[in-house]
Amino acid sequence: NSGADTAQAAPYHLSGLGVQVAVWDSGAIAHPDLLGRVSLQTTLSTSQHATHVAGMLAGSGATSAQFGGTDRQWRGVAPRATLLSYDFMLPIDEFSNAIDQHGSDVLQYSLGFLTLCNDYAIYE
Numbered sequence: 001n002s003g004a005d006t007a008q009a010a011p012y013h014l015s016g017l018g019v020q021v022a023v024w025d026s027g028a029i030a031h032p033d034l035l036g037r038v039s040l041q042t043t044l045s046t047s048q049h050a051t052h053v054a055g056m057l058a059g060s061g062a063t064s065a066q067f068g069g070t071d072r073q074w075r076g077v078a079p080r081a082t083l084l085s086y087d088f089m090l091p092i093d094e095f096s097n098a099i100d101q102h103g104s105d106v107l108q109y110s111l112g113f114l115t116l117c118n119d120y121a122i123y124e
Contacts, residue, residue, distance in 0.1 A: 016078025025050030
């Protein structure tokens with residue numbers, strides 16, 4: 001459904017090689033399909049949502065068969081891209097840093113809103 005097959009097949013042959021994506025989300029990105037291609041810019045713990053978003057963007061799909069899929073079935077649209085992992089707390093200054101200091105080509109920001117519920121902060 002993501003269009004990865006179309007983007008990665010002829011005549012395009014796109015892989016994300018040489019592309020850096022900066023991702024702002026609810027925490028750090030960590031997954032074997034992204035091994036060696038993530039630079040953490042946050043001190044927050046690993047986030048399943050951030051990791052899922054990063055996997056759709058740049059997961060290699062290397063563990064697809066191990067978890068019941070076919071070889072590289074669950075790869076992202078740019079499986080050779082590198083990632084910068086940021087949290088989404090006060091990101092405005094980080095946008096220019098990601099571009100100017102780190103050379104990011106694409107910025108992805110998972111926008112959420114804060115809900116207060118019984119004295120707990122819930123990001124949705």
